[in-house]
Amino acid sequence: AHRLAFVVHLAFFLLLGSALARYVQRHGDQPQEPAVLALAGALAALYVIGRRTAAGAPLPPPTPPADTAPAHEATAPAPQGLPPLPALLRLGALVAVWAVLVALAPSFAWCAVPLFYTALRTLPTRAAYTLVALFTVFVVVAQLRLADRLDVDLVVGPPAVAVLATAVFTHMDRQAARQAALIRDLVRTRRELAATERREGTLAERQRLAMEIHDTLAQSLSSQRMLLQAAERVWETDPERARAHVGTAAGIAESSLAEARRFVHDLAPADLAG
Structure with missing residues (x-):
């Protein structure tokens, strides 16, 4: 154009x-x-x-041609003011x-x-x-x-030139409209693809965190629960063993707390992580 x-x-x-x-x-x-x-x-x-x-x-956005417009718009061309x-x-x-x-x-x-x-x-x-x-x-x-x-040429020539020039100009404008429509479609597709990739990345990150929580925090909490239950069973008969179970559970709780803090640190934005 x-x-x-x-x-x-x-x-x-x-x-x-x-x-x-x-x-x-x-x-x-x-x-x-x-x-x-x-x-x-x-x-x-x-x-x-x-x-x-x-x-x-600024030029007004060109009206997309009928063969590139959506189906619900192709039957009713946009009015040109x-x-x-x-x-x-x-x-x-x-x-x-x-x-x-x-x-x-x-x-x-x-x-x-x-x-x-x-x-x-x-x-x-x-x-x-x-x-x-x-x-x-x-x-x-x-x-x-x-x-x-x-002269017949003087009568026929100008209309022929006018028709040819108008056809060329109109065709070029339609080509420009098609190109603009294709560019808009490409930009929209890239935005949709970027949004899809962000959603997929978010889902993948959630799945990774769920697996880490299951593999670390959930198992450590389960171990603490078992140790505390064992300590409760032998609290009267074997206090030393019960205290050992409680100490082990406390150590697991400490490591679980450190692991939870690491999760929070990894999820925090870079400017807040420090």
Whole structure:
């Protein structure tokens, strides 16, 4: 899309420059020459201002094509609203200056081809096609004014160029929309994959902790319980043995406490672990 825009902008200034050079060479002595030069400069300035403003403003997200849209969205295309008022005013001024310029100097008519792209990028589809049709009629009339006789090529050529240019621009925009949709799908898929990996990592960590708790703390608590029960059974008959069982249970409890602290330390965030 950026390459196409660059080519279109370059073509506009090449066409404008060639038309201006042709006019100065052939009609430089006419009284409307200052007006033509001023209008050509105004047309170039309006085009540059419009391009800079469009480059600085965020573009609306393209509507995904029907073959890439979800099934529940494919049957009802999203409505395309009007562009912002400043964009409409810039386009209107651009078209008005071009029309007056072509009325004074028909050689500027072919500057309409890059303006097709501007109209298609600014207006809703139907309005853009209507404006392109008006452009084409204006170009045909301007070319017939330059000719000394009726030429079929002058009548058929501009509509053919308009149809071809519009088809190319529309196709490129649809390709850009498809690429944008694919990029959005890729980003969404990567986010979902990252979330799935985080969930799987959390589950794996929980399973690891459960196994460690079972292998260490649960078994140590079970051992303490057995030792204390054994000490209780021989407390009256063999106090020394009972105290030994209690001491062993206390040692196991101490090691279990250290193991529990290690678990807590491993689970704590790095900035809190210290």
